Amino acid sequence: MITGTPKPIEEILQMLEPYDTIILAGCYGCVTVCRVGGEKEVEILASTIRLAREASGRKIAIREVCLERQCDPEYIETMRPYVEDYQAVLSIACGAGIQFLAEKYMLTPLLPGINTGFLGVTERQGEWAERCQGCGDCVLHLTGGICPVTRCAKSLFHGPCGGSSKGICEVGKDVPCGWQMIIDRLKSLNQMDNYSKLKPYKGWNTSRDGGPRRIVREDMI
Amino acid sequence: MLKAFENGADGVMVMGCLEGNCHFVNGNFRARARLARVSRILETIGIGAERIRMFNLSAGEGARFAAFVSEFAAEVQQLGPSPINVARQEAAKIPTGEIRV
Amino acid sequence: MKSGSNLEKVLAAGHFSVTAECGPPRGADPDVVRRKAALVKGNVDACNVTDNQTSVVRMSSTAGCMLIKEEGIEPLLQMVVRDRNRIALQSDILGASALGIRNILCLSGDHQKFGDDPQAKNVFDIDSMQLIHMVRTMRDEGVFPSGNKLDGAPQFFIGCAVNPFADPFEIRVPRLKMKIEAGADFVQTQCIYNMDKFKTYLDLAKKEGLHDKVKILAGVTPLKSAGMAKFMKKMVAGMDIPDAVIKRIADEPKERQAAKGIEMCIEQIQELKGMEGIAGIHVMAIEWEEKLSEIIGGAGLLPRPLVE
Numbered sequence: 240m241i242t243g244t245p246k247p248i249e250e251i252l253q254m255l256e257p258y259d260t261i262i263l264a265g266c267y268g269c270v271t272v273c274r275v276g277g278e279k280e281v282e283i284l285a286s287t288i289r290l291a292r293e294a295s296g297r298k299i300a301i302r303e304v305c306l307e308r309q310c311d312p313e314y315i316e317t318m319r320p321y322v323e324d325y326q327a328v329l330s331i332a333c334g335a336g337i338q339f340l341a342e343k344y345m346l347t348p349l350l351p352g353i354n355t356g357f358l359g360v361t362e363r364q365g366e367w368a369e370r371c372q373g374c375g376d377c378v379l380h381l382t383g384g385i386c387p388v389t390r391c392a393k394s395l396f397h398g399p400c401g402g403s404s405k406g407i408c409e410v411g412k413d414v415p416c417g418w419q420m421i422i423d424r425l426k427s428l429n430q431m432d433n434y435s436k437l438k439p440y441k442g443w444n445t446s447r448d449g450g451p452r453r454i455v456r457e458d459m460i
Numbered sequence: 461m462l463k464a465f466e467n468g469a470d471g472v473m474v475m476g477c478l479e480g481n482c483h484f485v486n487g488n489f490r491a492r493a494r495l496a497r498v499s500r501i502l503e504t505i506g507i508g509a510e511r512i513r514m515f516n517l518s519a520g521e522g523a524r525f526a527a528f529v530s531e532f533a534a535e536v537q538q539l540g541p542s543p544i545n546v547a548r549q550e551a552a553k554i555p556t557g558e559i560r561v
Numbered sequence: 562m563k564s565g566s567n568l569e570k571v572l573a574a575g576h577f578s579v580t581a582e583c584g585p586p587r588g589a590d591p592d593v594v595r596r597k598a599a600l601v602k603g604n605v606d607a608c609n610v611t612d613n614q615t616s617v618v619r620m621s622s623t624a625g626c627m628l629i630k631e632e633g634i635e636p637l638l639q640m641v642v643r644d645r646n647r648i649a650l651q652s653d654i655l656g657a658s659a660l661g662i663r664n665i666l667c668l669s670g671d672h673q674k675f676g677d678d679p680q681a682k683n684v685f686d687i688d689s690m691q692l693i694h695m696v697r698t699m700r701d702e703g704v705f706p707s708g709n710k711l712d713g714a715p716q717f718f719i720g721c722a723v724n725p726f727a728d729p730f731e732i733r734v735p736r737l738k739m740k741i742e743a744g745a746d747f748v749q750t751q752c753i754y755n756m757d758k759f760k761t762y763l764d765l766a767k768k769e770g771l772h773d774k775v776k777i778l779a780g781v782t783p784l785k786s787a788g789m790a791k792f793m794k795k796m797v798a799g800m801d802i803p804d805a806v807i808k809r810i811a812d813e814p815k816e817r818q819a820a821k822g823i824e825m826c827i828e829q830i831q832e833l834k835g836m837e838g839i840a841g842i843h844v845m846a847i848e849w850e851e852k853l854s855e856i857i858g859g860a861g862l863l864p865r866p867l868v869e
């Protein structure tokens with residue numbers, strides 16, 4: 240899923256300075272699963288903003304909504320009947336959802352209420368970790384199912400580097416070395432011959448480096 | 461919890477079962493973590509973390525309950541009305557009234 | 562001869578070679594480099610110039626190489642893949658060769674988190690293994706990695722670094738083997754303090770015949786004090802300093818520790834020199850270049866041979 244963290248409330252209040260009536264829009268997709276932008280978070284954030292604004296002597300009216308998904312046009316359309324009745328939309332969906340709203344509602348300012356993070360997993364309740372950078376050319380079959388692009392701090396294809404120590408990466412004591420994990424997995428899968436092959440330079444053109452990406456599937460149109 | 465403040469509370473008590481004795485195993489620990497978040501929010505927006513507190517007690521402790529309530533109510537009296545209520549009273553231009561817990 | 566570098570010639574002639582390193586300054590003053598060069602000159606066959614080591618911004622490695630070259634020292638260009646994509650790397654390889662730099666050391670580079678600019682973007686377009694391959698392809702095939710023909714191939718004696726003390730140990734020799742396959746002509750090791758572990762590593766490498774395919778230069782760093790030893794052990798990832806080594810220097814009174822560190826370093830060089838498969842020594846006297854002639858001379862490695 241796409242993960243994120245709430246923006247500091249001070250930052251949100253500052254963004255809201257010019258406005259007195261807003262829509263606060265959550266999303267039932269990824270951000271609900273990672274507890275940063277679902278219905279419940281909409282309620283908490285709306286209360287927080289109202290309290291803060293009222294305490295500062297300038298009330299704000301907030302319409303609380305939660306869309307099925309902010310990244311699909313049909314759900315975004317549900318806001319059309321009322322969106323222009325408000326001065327701005329504060330969205331706590333991921334950056335993709337927020338932008339999609341912005342694209343569809345050209346006359347309404349869109350404000351981000353979360354900092355979108357990474358493609359990750361719930362390692363345990365309340366803890367999420369990155370797993371994939373969407374490089375567009377997956378190599379997991381060669382690396383024991385562990386991503387060198389994401390889980391090695393230097394995205395090396397022939398790791399580990401000299402900074403790997405007792406399974407820990409040089410960047411920090413709570414960062415596991417991705418290459419140690421790859422090697423452990425390859426060993427247990429009996430695939431160490433994958434390790435000792437020289438790998439071609441990665442083509443980053445399928446990644447963000449090739450410019451904004453688009454997928455067109457004729458069979459789905 | 462935040463709704464209570466919106467509805468005009470000057471302080472909020474959260475009652476939980478005794479730690480380690482929760483019917484839902486660790487529900488009261490989770491509640492404590494959530495409450496910590498709310499008190500951080502209250503602190504940042506200038507309402508004050510001290511206006512919310514969690515108390516743990518078992519179902520049979522009526523007297524303790526009463527003691528907790530009067531203790532907390534006294535503290536909130538001391539703090540005075542929440543900034544929200546102050547703002548509302550100013551807006552309505554009515555004299556400061558009773559403290560609500 | 563692949564590159565015609567002095568280092569390559571010295572090694573080819575069967576001499577035990579000596580390299581050292583010189584970190585460029587945190588500023589634009591060329592005299593800092595010249596002063597260091599004066600201390601290095603005559604003591605080495607080539608001198609590494611580091612490339613923004615530990616991600617701390619310094620004068621560029623190519624500029625540093627040219628400054629020491631003007632002083633009569635053969636430069637060894639360090640190049641990390643942290644800061645430049647393959648376009649910049651290729652271009653710098655060509656430029657360095659055009660300027661007459663004949664040795665290159667291909668490195669990953671420390672993560673930018675350690676330096677002045679932890680907010681910098683990390684590039685790592687290709688890794689150090691692929692950089693070795695890139696230089697080799699350009700030198701030997703006269704083409705860019707893209708396949709396009711070069712207008713003059715760069716000439717380099719290609720080096721890589723290995724850390725026999727990083728984990729996991731069992732892939733350290735296979736990894737060296739890959740670097741040789743990728744095109745490494747010589748290798749400089751991380752500073753060695755744990756001689757037992759290094760011997761195990763070297764034996765494994767020799768079993769694979771790697772010492773015949775690549776020139777192994779063993780890395781040493783003289784300890785200035787017990788404090789420095791403890792600091793490096795604790796703070797530098799992949800640095801293995803056995804307690805016995807620390808104890809030896811810590812047992813000396815403070816004012817004698819530096820001399821002891823030099824004595825230990827000389828001993829170590831002599832031991833390494835006697836080991837089959839070691840072709841030379843790489844002395845990293847960090848901000849202590851003034852001791853180079855004492856150390857290298859003390860180990861009986863001066864004067865450096867002149868090879869034509």
Ligand code: SF4
Nearest residue numbers: 371372374377378386
């Ligand atoms: S190789 Fe690419 S697609 Fe596969 S997990 Fe890694 S970043 Fe994602």
Ligand code: SF4
Nearest residue numbers: 391399400408416417
């Ligand atoms: S220590 Fe491991 S994860 Fe960290 S940069 Fe090196 S190889 Fe990658």
